[in-house]
Amino acid sequence: MKKFLNTADTFLPDALAGLAAAHPELRVDVDTGTVVRTEAPESAKVALVSGGGSGHEPLHTGFVGAGMLDATCPGQIFTAPVPDQMLAAANAVNAGAGVLFVVKNYTGDVLNFEMAADLALEAGIEVQTVLVDDDVAVQDSTFTAGRRGTGATVFVEKLAGAAAARGDDLATVADIGRRVNAASRSFALALTACTTPAAGRPGFDLPDDEIEVGVGIHGEPGRTRERLRPARELVSEAMEAILADHEALGAGDDTIVMVNGLGATPLSELYLVYGEVASYLSERGIRIARTLVGNFVTSLDMAGCSITVCRVEEPFPQLWDSPVRTPALRWGC
């Protein structure tokens, strides 16, 4: 393992200390395990709280700020945070207009956020939850924990965050979040495994000429292992899975598309992949209205990418374009 760290045990607090030093507009509290906007609670605004295991940066800490999240509660690497953290985050940002929990669909995240929602309700905080489950690589939820929440989390946090910023009430903000999730699908490909600081070695062995297809964001192996092939063919496979699953999406539709790096893939490769995605959609008469290319939902040092496609409906474009000022997304302000 080659990583910039002092000790594996202090990796997370040391990384959070750096985040705090770089971003004085965030209140980073290592004791309660929360990262909060300094402006929060913002009068009469619905507050957005998300969180999950660490190791996916910039998700979620990089999306705390005006127009997106009010607070997040980073857990241990790839481990859902505990209810106490979520409750502390909710308490720190609640302005009386209620709190929206944005939760990625993993057993640990769901269970801890459910417990936190119960505690928050007992404390008199109104809570709604949006569950993100966009990963089409997970098939047949009867035999699995259900689809994973991956790239669409960025879309949900941006669009629901914008709805909250313009003054929508909790039910409306939650509805926007659920609609964004329902309109989004993702698929991911890994070229290498990732290494957690605690494990010190890659999560799985992958020969130079093989890839994992349909991976999640926790270093777990994917749905299948395949030979490395030209990017065009790999993108086709991913896009076929997305379109096959997305019954509503077809010719004439507008989309928001994200090509997301998993942590160790150069931007040039991500743009190459984006080019293939754009061609693929164009050939099928599907327009791309908004684009995001970069590292947004990572899996530590995994090489690979994920593709997320959201079918646009009103008022997604307007919410997408509204100002956002966070460490990792910043425009219009």
Next chain:
Amino acid sequence: MDTDLAHAWLLAVASSVEADRERLTRLDAEIGDGDHGTNLHRGFTAVRAALEEIHPESVGRVLVTTGTTLISRVGGASGPLYGTVFRTAGKRLEAPECDVAELAAALSAGYEAVCALGSARVGDKTMLDALHPAVEALTAADPTGGLAAAARAAAEAARKGAEATVDLQARKGRASYLGSRSRGHLDPGAASTALVFGALADVTSG
């Protein structure tokens, strides 16, 4: 079981988890994300500290303190799941001490609660595949045979249940994303549950 024995049981679980930390993490790396040992170790280290600080004065309070601490410190799925087993079982035990049948009934309630919380059942390749046979063995134990014999039977049942998860395909938790590729691996949650009952057998064997 009296308070001291319950206390000793949870300390023994903490020691077992510490000793098997690497093995649990390795099992988890095969079909999950490789942190089960680390997370449970963090949780049971906190349990050890909480029990020493609070000194709960009944078997039930020992178990509730354990569960609450696990929920507050572990995170992931195992925090709420293990926390719920111990909290639910502990709440069923009001008297300072309990006999085998009462302990079995309490743990059975814990088992039911964790099934409901995780929407899982036996055969899904989870901790339930060790927990269920262990609770069954405790329930079926001869009430005149004493706790030690019942705990030995439960530990053996949990161990066998955990081993049987090797052939199962995961239907819950992160391993379920692997589909049929999850076969051939021991479930780390079932393995850690076997440690819990192994510790019970150890501390009751006198």
